[in-house]
Amino acid sequence: MNAVLRLAALSAWSRRLTLGLTLVAIVLATTLLLAVERIRVDARQSFSQSVSGVDLVVGARTGAVQLMLYAVFHSGAASNNIGWNSYQAIAGHPAVDWAVPLSLGDSHRGFAVLGTRADYFRHFRFGEHEALRFTAGEPFASVFEAVVGSEVAARLGYAVGQEITLSHGIGETGMGEHGDKPFRVVGILAATGTPVDRTVHVGLEAITALHLDWVGGMPMPGLNIPPQLVAKFDLQPKEITAALIGLKQRSDVFRMQRFINEFRGEPLLAVLPGVALDELWQAIGTVERTLLAISALVVVVGLAGLTATLLAGLNERRRELAILRALGAGPRDLFLMLTAEGLLVTTLGALLGLALTSLGSSLAAPWLLERFGVVLGARLPGAGELELLGLVIATGLIASLIPGWRAWRMSLADGLTPRI
Amino acid sequence: MSALRITDLLFRWPRQSAPCLDIPRFELARGERVFLHGPSGSGKSTLLGLLGGVAVPQAGRIELLGQDLAQLRSHARDRFRADHIGFLFQQFNLLPWLSALDNVLLPCTFSARRKQRAEPDPRTAAKRLLTQLDLVAELWPQPAAELSVGQQQRVAAARALIGQPEFLIADEPTSALDTERQQIFIDLLLRETAAVGATLIFVSHDRRLAAHFDRTVALDEINRVKPGAVS
Ligand SMILES: Nc1ncnc2c1ncn2[C@@H]1O[C@H](COP(=O)(O)OP(=O)(O)OP(=O)(O)O)[C@@H](O)[C@H]1O
Numbered sequence: 001m002n003a004v005l006r007l008a009a010l011s012a013w014s015r016r017l018t019l020g021l022t023l024v025a026i027v028l029a030t031t032l033l034l035a036v037e038r039i040r041v042d043a044r045q046s047f048s049q050s051v052s053g054v055d056l057v058v059g060a061r062t063g064a065v066q067l068m069l070y071a072v073f074h075s076g077a078a079s080n081n082i083g084w085n086s087y088q089a090i091a092g093h094p095a096v097d098w099a100v101p102l103s104l105g106d107s108h109r110g111f112a113v114l115g116t117r118a119d120y121f122r123h124f125r126f127g128e129h130e131a132l133r134f135t136a137g138e139p140f141a142s143v144f145e146a147v148v149g150s151e152v153a154a155r156l157g158y159a160v161g162q163e164i165t166l167s168h169g170i171g172e173t174g175m176g177e178h179g180d181k182p183f184r185v186v187g188i189l190a191a192t193g194t195p196v197d198r199t200v201h202v203g204l205e206a207i208t209a210l211h212l213d214w215v216g217g218m219p220m221p222g223l224n225i226p227p228q229l230v231a232k233f234d235l236q237p238k239e240i241t242a243a244l245i246g247l248k249q250r251s252d253v254f255r256m257q258r259f260i261n262e263f264r265g266e267p268l269l270a271v272l273p274g275v276a277l278d279e280l281w282q283a284i285g286t287v288e289r290t291l292l293a294i295s296a297l298v299v300v301v302g303l304a305g306l307t308a309t310l311l312a313g314l315n316e317r318r319r320e321l322a323i324l325r326a327l328g329a330g331p332r333d334l335f336l337m338l339t340a341e342g343l344l345v346t347t348l349g350a351l352l353g354l355a356l357t358s359l360g361s362s363l364a365a366p367w368l369l370e371r372f373g374v375v376l377g378a379r380l381p382g383a384g385e386l387e388l389l390g391l392v393i394a395t396g397l398i399a400s401l402i403p404g405w406r407a408w409r410m411s412l413a414d415g416l417t418p419r420i
Numbered sequence: 421m422s423a424l425r426i427t428d429l430l431f432r433w434p435r436q437s438a439p440c441l442d443i444p445r446f447e448l449a450r451g452e453r454v455f456l457h458g459p460s461g462s463g464k465s466t467l468l469g470l471l472g473g474v475a476v477p478q479a480g481r482i483e484l485l486g487q488d489l490a491q492l493r494s495h496a497r498d499r500f501r502a503d504h505i506g507f508l509f510q511q512f513n514l515l516p517w518l519s520a521l522d523n524v525l526l527p528c529t530f531s532a533r534r535k536q537r538a539e540p541d542p543r544t545a546a547k548r549l550l551t552q553l554d555l556v557a558e559l560w561p562q563p564a565a566e567l568s569v570g571q572q573q574r575v576a577a578a579r580a581l582i583g584q585p586e587f588l589i590a591d592e593p594t595s596a597l598d599t600e601r602q603q604i605f606i607d608l609l610l611r612e613t614a615a616v617g618a619t620l621i622f623v624s625h626d627r628r629l630a631a632h633f634d635r636t637v638a639l640d641e642i643n644r645v646k647p648g649a650v651s
Pocket residue numbers: 413414415417433434440458459460461462463464465466467650
């Protein structure tokens with residue numbers, strides 16, 4: 001059997017060009033499959049870790065998914081706000097370690113503006129409890145200062161010192177400009193692969209200041225308060241959109257959730273971000289599964305190519321098989337030879353595909369993060385990937401059995417003198 | 421004991437209505453060297469395939485070196501062929517991607533018996549045979565595909581002879597050789613078979629070669645199926 005396998009290897013080597021092309025097809029197909037799987041898993045991972053280290057997200061009572069959408073992804077509008085009193089009551093609860101208020105509703109050239117406190121940069125965590133980092137500058141310290149996410153800075157070409165103005169409302173076309181009160185960019189955050197990258201952060205007071213001379217979503221006619229005068233006003237907000245809560249003890253989370261959900265002052269909702277994010281991902285999960293199915297089809301096509309190549313080569317190899325028969329090889333040996341060849345090519349292709357995926361993902365990781373906000377972890381292949389790899393090889397084995405079986409039949413039918 | 425004894429053999433190729441071979445009786449003594457001829461398509465190669473145990477007759481008995489081939493299971497028949505029979509074909513004898521020397525050594529990788537009987541060791545035996553067949557040493561490491569047809573036939577002869585098989589089957593092995601080399605080739609074949617007392621069946625259309633052999637047999641003498649009756 002060893003001799004047969006050695007001969008199979010030598011024979012395959014003599015046909016290395018055609019087999020090489022088939023190998024390339026299998027490598028590429030496997031790479032595609034594994035890359036889709038890896039991006040799928042990592043996208044899910046980075047999605048479900050858009051916030052971490054936050055125990056509860058609190059907002060006015062709506063659906064959990066909707067609350068996550070506006071509080072974390074800054075997409076869509078809150079139907080109701082939280083009164084400042086309620087916020088303070090929650091923040092002052094003995095179980096609460098820290099609380100960060102969030103105020104949304106304005107935008108800057110399509111990017112959401114988040115009014116918050118400088119504490120936000122200290123408490124916010126994403127991924128594996130990673131803190132936000134500044135690539136330039138520092139957190140805002142006074143009213144008309146802003147900190148921009150990496151994507152905002154990259155797309156709009158902002159550096160520290162840049163003057164920007166905010167628009168009222170969300171979306172590309174705001175419902176009015178806050179042109180009279182310009183901000184200065186004082187900090188730029190490092191890429192995180194989370195909505196933070198697409199956010200302009202300003203102080204909570206800035207949001208109040210912007211709207212001092214607004215009423216009911218419109219500038220008040222005849223009233224204009226210039227920026228240098230805003231400090232004379234009480235900039236404490238009356239309402240905020242949502243709040244992030246960190247607890248002293250994680251074990252208190254359900255008690256605290258119940259406390260907020262049954263809050264007497266107004267109807268509130270507290271959600272556990274991890275759970276809600278998973279729920280949200282389920283809703284969009286069909287896309288990823290479709291992608292995976294398509295790349296599985298590509299693999300099948302690649303392996304069908306392998307079978308075709310081996311079958312086509314078989315006719316030219318009839319003579320070779322007859323010679324081996326005459327020398328004492330049984331039909332079983334020839335079956336083994338052909339099947340081993342197919343299996344070898346598939347296994348090699350699958351392993352090279354894995355290597356290419358690992359190499360490619362480590363090379364493409366920064367770019368993917370920058371362009372698409374997808375965090376690709378540098379890591380060993382996950383269980384899902386190994387399972388797919390096993391499936392590729394198993395399918396390859398089945399695909400190789402066909403030429404193996406043909407060789408078996410041929411060698412029996414041809415005897416020692418095959419017709420060419 | 422005879423080297424080959426055929427009784428009441430009947431063989432028909434699948435999907436063919438008429439039988440190809442119907443041989444009531446045919447016998448070869450040990451060490452006998454026989455020249456077999458017959459018209460093209462008369463079934464000579466088919467008979468050799470039956471002797472090699474690659475095809476199985478529908479009826480009758482083939483006893484080779486005292487062994488009834490029908491008694492062996494297919495795997496054992498393959499073993500038996502590797503151990504006891506050396507094959508030579510008209511053309512395309514060699515694995516094109518293997519060197520000349522490795523081609524000669526092939527029977528020793530398939531059969532421990534042939535390996536052990538290659539004196540003093542397979543490589544030396546292979547080189548000796550190649551030298552005797554007038555194949556220069558520069559050609560030994562060449563892939564068989566890069567040899568001339570005549571050179572290939574001589575490599576194939578060395579391969580058939582290595583490890584001293586008791587039975588040699590040659591199916592038109594000299595067609596591509598010039599007269600002088602044909603002479604060397606047949607001399608070596610006869611000398612080597614004589615040296616180990618092997619039996620030889622040599623198929624050829626070239627009747628002039630018949631003079632070198634102990635006996636000449638026409639297939640129609642032993643086969644009751646007449647050519648023409650087939651098609
Ligand atoms: N693999 C095969 N399958 C079916 N029929 C076959 C096969 N090989 C040979 N035959 C048939 O058997 C008959 C005898 O063929 P065979 O090759 O034995 O003739 P041959 O005497 O060796 O001829 P040649 O001198 O031309 O080599 C032919 O009619 C051929 O059609």
